[in-house]
Structure formats: structure tokens, C-alpha cells
Amino acid sequence: MSTLKIPTPLRSYTNGQAEVTVNGGDVASAMTSLIREYPALKPHLYSEQGELRAFVNLFLGENNIKDLQGLETPLRENDRLILIPSIAGG
């Protein structure tokens, strides 16, 4: 079991919780577990095509998972993931 920190604007979908527990041996499984527990998060994290939205960044400790093994980055017991949106517009 790992923990995942939720950014402020998405906490309405996790009953106000700033951190939730997620299950899975890698980041992809942890995200699946997150959506199973809090399905209303899905449209804000995934596009209609089922891909992670461009603004979603996941950090394992201080490392962006893009610099590790992406969604296949393995998770160990008590690892801490942080979900941070890139804020952008035009």
C-alpha cells in the first residue's frame, strides 16, 4: 500500500482528503486503484481516449515518474506518490 497526495482542486473528489492510500505494484496499478475508489476523479485525470491528461504529473518522492519508468515505475510498500498539476492556458 502506498499513499498519494492529492492537489487542492481535486480534493472535493476525495472527500476533502489531502492524502489517500492506493494499492498496486506500480504507478499504473496505483492510479487504477485511485479511480476505482474515487471514480469522479477520472474525467479530470484521464482524457476521453483514456490517456493521462497532459497536466498530470506524478512524483515518486522528488522524482517525476517520467524520469523513472513512467507508469510502469514499481512501487514499494509505504512509497509516497504526489500528484501535481502543471497549470497552463493561453
Added chain:
Amino acid sequence: MLAVSRELLARIHRDGEEAYPEEGAGFLIGNEGSVVEIFPLPNAREDTARHNRYLITPEDYLKAELTADRLGLSLIGVFHSHPDHPNRPSEFDRDWAQPFFSYIITSVNKGKAIESRSWLLKEDRSEFLEEKIQIK
């Protein structure tokens, strides 16, 4: 409705004017629909895109969140400027928007901030709805 003081709105306008002809941006810090502080940030987009795009990096997001925590407040939205364009959200704004955040957009014409309007993303992400700015 989003409550903002005249002084903070003036600082948001000044940020847009100083960034002109590029887009300026930052966070709104406060609580329950009331802006208490702003946190301007550098536009992290590449040089050639900064006239019509802005980007706040995850690292700067964390800095702003820590500042809000320290003040006992929350991040409640984002402000940004539209140089020589109306203060309505673009499709690109919608694609990248966060739910429950207030998005203040300031139109800056020829370097002069003209007007700000605030927008909220509908929960189904289909469009933005305007929320009234109340000067407090």
C-alpha cells in the same frame, strides 16, 4: 462569486502589464471564494509561445501550495493575462483547467490592463461559466 480587494486586483493588473506582450500568470490564495493573497510566478513556456500561452511548473505549484499552507489558506485559483485579446477563456484554457479553481483572466490591450473576469470550469469539463467578481 469571487471576492477580491481593489488592491489585489490592481496587483493582478500590474502583473499583466509587466508581462506584456507576453502572458503573466500566478495563483490566487485564499478561502471560500475570497482572494486573500496572490502569488505571481514566471511564465515557464518557451520564448516563442509566451505571447499566447502560460505554464506554471509542478515545482512552482509546490512553492505556491507551501506558501498557502503557511498562511493557513488554500490555492483557490489562477490568474493570467490575455495580451491584446478578450478576457474569455480559450479552448486551450479549458483543456488544462482544474475543477473548483477560479480563473481570473485580464485583458491587456497595448500594454494597459483593461478588465478582469473570473471563470469556473463546469464539472463535466464542457465549458467555463463566468462568476461575478465582487470588489471587497
